[in-house]
Amino acid sequence: MGTTTIGSVATRRRFRVxxxxxxTALALAVVVAALFLAVFGEVIAPxxxxxxxxxxxxxxxxxxxxxxxxxxxxxxxxxxxxxxxxAIFGPLIIAASTVVISTVLGLVAGYxxxxxxxxxxxVNDIVYALPPLLVAIVVVGVxxxxxxxxxxxxxxxxxxxxxxxxxAASLEQRGLPYIEAARVLGLSRWRIMRIHVLPxxxxxxxxxxxxxxxxxxxxLSTLSFLGxxxxxxxxxxxxxxxxxxxxxxxxxxxxxxxLLLIVATAVSANLVGEAVDxxxxxxxxxx
Amino acid sequence: MNxxxxxxxxxxxxxxxxxxxxxxLIFCCLYLAPGSPEQAILGPQQATPEALATxxxxxxxxxxxxxxxxxxxxxxxHLDLGRSFQTGESVGSGITSRLGVTVPLALGGFLxxxxxxxGGGIIAAQRRGRxxxxxxxxxxxxxASTPAYASGxxxxxxxxxxxxxxxxxxxxxxxxxxxxxxxxxIVTLGLVGAASMFRRTRVAVVSALERDDVAFARAxxxxxxxxxxxxxxxxxxxxxxxxxxxxxxxxxxGAAVVESTFDLDGVGSYLLTSINDKDLPxxxxxxxxxxxxxxxxxxxxxxxxxxxxxxxxxGAAAD
Numbered sequence: 001m002g003t004t005t006i007g008s009v010a011t012r013r014r015f016r017v018x019x020x021x022x023x024t025a026l027a028l029a030v031v032v033a034a035l036f037l038a039v040f041g042e043v044i045a046p047x048x049x050x051x052x053x054x055x056x057x058x059x060x061x062x063x064x065x066x067x068x069x070x071x072x073x074x075x076x077x078x079x080x081x082x083x084x085x086x087a088i089f090g091p092l093i094i095a096a097s098t099v100v101i102s103t104v105l106g107l108v109a110g111y112x113x114x115x116x117x118x119x120x121x122x123v124n125d126i127v128y129a130l131p132p133l134l135v136a137i138v139v140v141g142v143x144x145x146x147x148x149x150x151x152x153x154x155x156x157x158x159x160x161x162x163x164x165x166x167x168a169a170s171l172e173q174r175g176l177p178y179i180e181a182a183r184v185l186g187l188s189r190w191r192i193m194r195i196h197v198l199p200x201x202x203x204x205x206x207x208x209x210x211x212x213x214x215x216x217x218x219x220l221s222t223l224s225f226l227g228x229x230x231x232x233x234x235x236x237x238x239x240x241x242x243x244x245x246x247x248x249x250x251x252x253x254x255x256x257x258x259l260l261l262i263v264a265t266a267v268s269a270n271l272v273g274e275a276v277d278x279x280x281x282x283x284x285x286x287x
Numbered sequence: 288m289n290x291x292x293x294x295x296x297x298x299x300x301x302x303x304x305x306x307x308x309x310x311x312l313i314f315c316c317l318y319l320a321p322g323s324p325e326q327a328i329l330g331p332q333q334a335t336p337e338a339l340a341t342x343x344x345x346x347x348x349x350x351x352x353x354x355x356x357x358x359x360x361x362x363x364x365h366l367d368l369g370r371s372f373q374t375g376e377s378v379g380s381g382i383t384s385r386l387g388v389t390v391p392l393a394l395g396g397f398l399x400x401x402x403x404x405x406g407g408g409i410i411a412a413q414r415r416g417r418x419x420x421x422x423x424x425x426x427x428x429x430x431a432s433t434p435a436y437a438s439g440x441x442x443x444x445x446x447x448x449x450x451x452x453x454x455x456x457x458x459x460x461x462x463x464x465x466x467x468x469x470x471x472x473i474v475t476l477g478l479v480g481a482a483s484m485f486r487r488t489r490v491a492v493v494s495a496l497e498r499d500d501v502a503f504a505r506a507x508x509x510x511x512x513x514x515x516x517x518x519x520x521x522x523x524x525x526x527x528x529x530x531x532x533x534x535x536x537x538x539x540x541g542a543a544v545v546e547s548t549f550d551l552d553g554v555g556s557y558l559l560t561s562i563n564d565k566d567l568p569x570x571x572x573x574x575x576x577x578x579x580x581x582x583x584x585x586x587x588x589x590x591x592x593x594x595x596x597x598x599x600x601x602g603a604a605a606d
Contacts, residue, residue: 020421131581134540138313138574141562142320218434222544225436226559238436245440245548248448248455256444259437266432274428 024275030268034261037084038092045078049235058250068251070244079235080257086147086230087221087237088265094151094216098158099209105159106166107193107201111174121167128160133219140228147230150223154216162208169201203280210273217266237262291593298589302582309578310363310571314356317567359571368572373564378572381557388553391465392472392545393538399477400534404484405527409515411485412492423485431482435541439475439548446471456550472549476541480534487530488523495522525596532588536581 042049047065053073060068067076105124109117136153143149173179174197182192223229224238232239237258244254342348347358362369368378411423430438447455459468495501501518509517543555550556554573561569 023425129581129585131536131540134543134577137540137543137559138562138570139316141559142313142316142567142570144321214432218432222434222436225434226544226547227563238434241436241440245443248444252444252448255440259440262437263429263433263441266434267429270428270432271425 024271027268027271027275030264031272034084034088034265034268037081038088039085041084042082045075045081047075047078049074049078049082050233051075058247058254060251061253067253067257070240070247070251070254074235076240076244076251076254076257079240080237080261083235083237083240083258084261085236086224086234087217087262090147090151090220090229091213091216094154094158094220095209095213097155098162098212098216099205101155102159102162102208103166103198103201103205106163107170107197109163110167110170110172111193111197112189113171113174117167120163124160124163127157128164130157132157132215133222136219136223137226137228140223146228147224150220150229154219158212158215162212165204165208166201169204170197173197173200203277206280207273207277210269210276214266214270214273217262217269221262295590298586302579302586305582306575306579307360310359310575311356313571313574314359317571318352318355320565320567363575368575369568371561371569372566373561373569378569381569382554382573382576385552385554385557387465388469388546388551389542389555392469392476392551392553393535393542395469395473396476396480396538396541396545397531397535399473400480400484400538401531403477403481404530404534405488407481407485408488409492409520412489412496413515415489415493415496424489427482427485430478431486433479435475435479435544436548438478439472439545442471442475443549468551472545472551475548476538476545479541480537483537484530484534488527491523491526492519495519498522525592528588528591528595532584532591535584539577539580 051074053069056065056069056073057071058069059065059073062068065075065077067080069075070079105120109120132154135157136150139153140146140150145152170193179192179196182196187196220229221236221238224236225242227239227242230236230239240258241255241262244251244258247254347355350358359369366379368382370376371378371381374381407423407427411420414420443455446452453471454468457468459465496519498518501514501522504514504518505511539555542553543558545551546553546556547559558570558573560566561573
């Protein structure tokens with residue numbers, strides 16, 4: 001009888017959808033949709049997102065322009081769909097580069113230790129002390145590099161946080177018996193780092209990726225909002241909010257559509273990242 | 288005590304060094320910036336060779352790189368940040384005249400962040416795992432992932448345009464009008480900081496709640512209020528204070544974004560206008576003042592730990 005009770009509790013737990021899971025599923029759907037827009041947004045846009053029509057400026061939602069137009073008569077729906085490209089690919093490039101570089105550096109610093117670690121960590125601490133958005137605003141603004149320079153600067157400024165977690169995780173692995181065994185077998189340092197340590201710090205790496213993506217998404221779109229990111233005329237969510245916020249009376253959707261897409265994407269990416277973290281943590285406990 | 292004075296002296300020296308290094312890096316950045324400042328000052332119409340030459344000699348632009356930097360450092364020693372290329376007014380007074388917007392904005396945002404973040408973090412930690420904890424956590428994720436300009440424009444639309452409760456732009460005149468104009472910007476700035484404050488406070492309080500002495504205090508029958516104030520918060524305090532420093536520094540960058548979102552005439556929007564106008568002395572002056580602020584906040588935080596947790600003070604004296 002005792003076993004049946006346990007069994008039924010387990011079944012009930014497995015089949016009941018908790019509100020948290022529903023939220024995660026929704027977030028995952030939004031992330032997938034945003035990625036789809038980033039690739040195909042411009043293709044499925046009903047109108048050319050760059051086409052100016054001064055006779056149809058600042059319109060509210062009408063037939064032919066479901067979300068109305070901006071001051072230059074460009075179709076808001078088309079611009080919102082096409083604007084996913086820079087808003088999402090930029091942060092993806094930043095997050096991927098950040099994680100690759102910081103994982104290599106973190107592995108080396110944590111596993112090799114000594115002077116290498118001391119030097120890398122000291123330089124890292126200096127960069128970590130900088131307020132990322134402020135530095136990005138000044139450097140990109142003064143040098144006028146636009147989107148490309150923005151990406152490079154944000155990679156550099158996002159590395160420290162990620163480096164710290166990867167270094168700590170590698171350091172933790174270094175003392176474990178299996179590493180000692182690999183060393184006794186005569187494997188080279190690079191081989192141990194690549195084949196043994198790296199797979200074991202992957203949970204930390206994946207968590208860093210989502211964190212870096214969220215920060216990069218917020219900061220890069222802020223640069224575009226301030227006019228320091230993508231070039232003028234480019235359909236981009238951050239830039240659209242900046243260009244259209246003066247239209248709040250004529251056509252609020254011109255600013256609200258990109259704004260809601262930004263919030264939905266950022267929140268969803270963050271929630272998916274947390275869910276991945278939880279799942280990895282739960283797996284670790286079960287082992 | 289003597290060793291603490293020595294520690295303080297060393298930290299101050301390091302702070303001066305950081306400001307020097309940053310000012311040099313910014314100077315290099317400005318030197319390398321594309322386009323010539325005298326063209327930007329005059330505009331295409333009036334840019335005759337004579338006029339350009341006058342401006343160059345007026346602002347010392349013909350001097351060598353080293354000499355220009357030396358002039359800047361010399362001015363810095365006398366608290367003179369140079370003159371704006373655009374207006375000719377002193378950069379120092381340009382900054383101080385705008386502090387009336389930026390200081391209340393940043394401090395108000397900091398206060399909102401601390402009250403919401405620390406309060407929410409303590410509540411969530413005490414109810415960890417329950418529905419209210421998860422709801423607060425989700426709210427925190429929403430606040431953390433929403434860029435300040437996005438929530439700002441959203442608030443402007445909802446409370447300024449749709450409901451008409453608050454003014455849509457401008458900084459306001461007089462004390463009460465200014466405060467009224469700053470409500471939405473302060474809330475916008477505070478929410479982003481609150482999210483990060485919330486997360487850090489929750490972690491700190493959860494780990495404090497798991498300590499043996501807290502369990503023991505509860506077993507002795509102390510009220511939950513006493514346990515929280517005398518044990519849990521004492522342990523969590525160092526981490527919360529660290530976060531507060533990080534948030535305060537974040538407020539500086541956040542203020543620039545919020546000021547330009549709400550069309551406020553503060554130091555942050557001054558920086559952005561100067562960047563767009565290629566007004567190099569202004570950019571440099573604001574950057575150096577901001578760096579000095581960041582360094583001072585970090586230093587103040589380190590000293591605060593020593594007060595909160597005397598063990599750190601001994602550690603600092605030892606190394």
